[in-house]
Amino acid sequence: MAEDKINPKCKVVIVGGSAGSLNALMQILPELYVLNAFALVIVLHRRGTDDMTLEELIKIKTEVPVKIIEDKEPLVPGFLYVAPSNYHLLFEKGETMSLDTSEKVNYSRPSIDVSFESAAEIYGDSLVAILLSGSNADGTEGLKTIQNAGGIIIVQDPQSADMPFMPNNAIRHTTPDFILNTDEILKFIISVNS
Amino acid sequence: MIEDIELETLINDIYEYYGFDFGSYSRASLKRRVNRIYQLEGFKNFYEFLSKVRYDPEYYKNMIDEITVNVTEMFRDPAFYKAVRNEILPQLAPKPFIRLWHAGCSSGEEVYSMAIMLKEAGLLHKSIIYATDINSKVLETAKKGIFPLRMMKEYSENYRDSGGQEDFSKYYIANYGIAKFNEELAEKMVFSQHNLVSDNSFNEFDFILCRNVLIYFDNDLQKRVINLFDESLSILGFLALGTKETIKYSISTTKYKQLEKEKIWRKIK
Numbered sequence: 001m002a003e004d005k006i007n008p009k010c011k012v013v014i015v016g017g018s019a020g021s022l023n024a025l026m027q028i029l030p031e032l033y034v035l036n037a038f039a040l041v042i043v044l045h046r047r048g049t050d051d052m053t054l055e056e057l058i059k060i061k062t063e064v065p066v067k068i069i070e071d072k073e074p075l076v077p078g079f080l081y082v083a084p085s086n087y088h089l090l091f092e093k094g095e096t097m098s099l100d101t102s103e104k105v106n107y108s109r110p111s112i113d114v115s116f117e118s119a120a121e122i123y124g125d126s127l128v129a130i131l132l133s134g135s136n137a138d139g140t141e142g143l144k145t146i147q148n149a150g151g152i153i154i155v156q157d158p159q160s161a162d163m164p165f166m167p168n169n170a171i172r173h174t175t176p177d178f179i180l181n182t183d184e185i186l187k188f189i190i191s192v193n194s
Numbered sequence: 195m196i197e198d199i200e201l202e203t204l205i206n207d208i209y210e211y212y213g214f215d216f217g218s219y220s221r222a223s224l225k226r227r228v229n230r231i232y233q234l235e236g237f238k239n240f241y242e243f244l245s246k247v248r249y250d251p252e253y254y255k256n257m258i259d260e261i262t263v264n265v266t267e268m269f270r271d272p273a274f275y276k277a278v279r280n281e282i283l284p285q286l287a288p289k290p291f292i293r294l295w296h297a298g299c300s301s302g303e304e305v306y307s308m309a310i311m312l313k314e315a316g317l318l319h320k321s322i323i324y325a326t327d328i329n330s331k332v333l334e335t336a337k338k339g340i341f342p343l344r345m346m347k348e349y350s351e352n353y354r355d356s357g358g359q360e361d362f363s364k365y366y367i368a369n370y371g372i373a374k375f376n377e378e379l380a381e382k383m384v385f386s387q388h389n390l391v392s393d394n395s396f397n398e399f400d401f402i403l404c405r406n407v408l409i410y411f412d413n414d415l416q417k418r419v420i421n422l423f424d425e426s427l428s429i430l431g432f433l434a435l436g437t438k439e440t441i442k443y444s445i446s447t448t449k450y451k452q453l454e455k456e457k458i459w460r461k462i463k
């Protein structure tokens with residue numbers, strides 16, 4: 001891996017995923033113990049009402065402290081945040097997050113594109129984005145924006161993804177800095193940490 | 195994408211020319227909305243857009259309607275409505291009069307949901323429901339009580355999940371793609387324009403609902419609005435916010451007692 005591309009000032013790692021991405025996360029999260037200098041934000045497509053179960057599920061799978069996102073929640077390094085269902089998750093100046101119930105984007109709310117684009121505006125080159133498994137085109141536009149703003153973009157290796165459509169779509173339309181399987185994604189996150 | 199400085203110029207101009215203050219709106223969402231209309235119209239540059247806003251009041255009015263996010267549903271978050279049905283309405287029932295206020299009611303889906311529950315609890319006849327918004331267009335829709343028929347399947351499921359026992363379709367008449375809700379439900383509704391940024395309290399209420407509106411405001415404006423609600427709420431009255439909103443950054447929580455799990459607070463002093 002090209003370790004030199006790892007951003008030393010990374011403040012936020014944002015992960016987007018749809019169908020099959022929970023599986024990938026369940027392989028990564030149990031191996032993650034502390035986040036030193038950055039916050040981890042997870043934006044997944046999910047059905048309207050299973051809010052708590054996803055957060056609970058993630059909570060029991062990792063040692064990293066998980067925060068439930070409410071409107072204007074401060075984004076603090078060391079914590080893991082999960083985008084709530086039925087809201088778009090946006091980033092504000094001054095390290096807080098806000099929520100928005102506007103129309104679905106790519107049939108999704110939260111939409112990965114919306115969160116990625118918003119994070120790119122605030123965090124620019126201190127952002128790392130990871131796009132996981134899924135069967136929808138969400139995320140690709142957001143990755144482009146993040147790369148243009150100087151952030152690092154990583155796509156799950158379609159071969160290791162339960163649903164390769166989303167990673168493939170991103171690979172076709174962007175030039176990811178890395179294409180990694182779940183093991184390598186874990187290693188990458190750990191290396192951002194050190 | 196418009197620049198931050200352009201957005202601030204627009205906010206200033208709108209204030210200067212029309213007196214509407216977007217200065218305390220959450221920037222991330224506002225920027226997305228402004229960007230969307232800016233691109234929709236294919237302006238040559240930002241300056242052209244600005245002069246249109248300045249000198250064309252019709253355009254400005256339309257723009258306000260486009261900037262505000264009006265997405266809403268009937269019985270959105272069924273668990274919330276269930277709590278209202280089972281825990282709040284029984285406590286309001288003994289009152290001779292019940293005064294409710296939906297602030298930021300959008301096109302009224304929430305207001306009709308409430309009227310249905312009040313009706314089923316036998317309380318509608320002695321209730322009055324004020325419903326306000328800044329967006330004049332959505333208020334017109336709300337007054338008519340006409341919603342898209344294609345939404346009714348989802349709404350009737352929400353209704354059932356919220357504890358509704360009736361046949362939901364008895365509340366509206368279906369016609370050419372629209373569902374017109376019974377006028378009886380609207381008899382106790384009063385719709386009017388009210389701006390949470392600058393307007394004052396206009397009555398005292400037993401139950402104030404303001405759901406998914408504060409998310410568009412920064413912390414200072416949230417504080418103002420929560421205080422406005424506090425002034426407008428009778429002792430032992432209830433305040434309900436959206437599922438991801440909170441009063442905890444805005445007001446001393448010793449004045450309010452939260453209902454377990456739901457975003458409903460009771461004013462205790």
Ligand SMILES: C[S@@+](CC[C@H](N)C(=O)[O-])C[C@H]1O[C@@H](n2cnc3c(N)ncnc32)[C@H](O)[C@@H]1O
Nearest residue numbers: 262266298300327328329389390391405406407
């Ligand atoms: C997302 S909708 C919420 C609708 C409904 N309460 C719900 O939760 O389904 C937000 C509403 O707040 C209104 N709004 C925005 N700014 C406002 C202001 N300053 N004063 C009053 N209403 C406002 C918008 O016009 C919009 O209809």
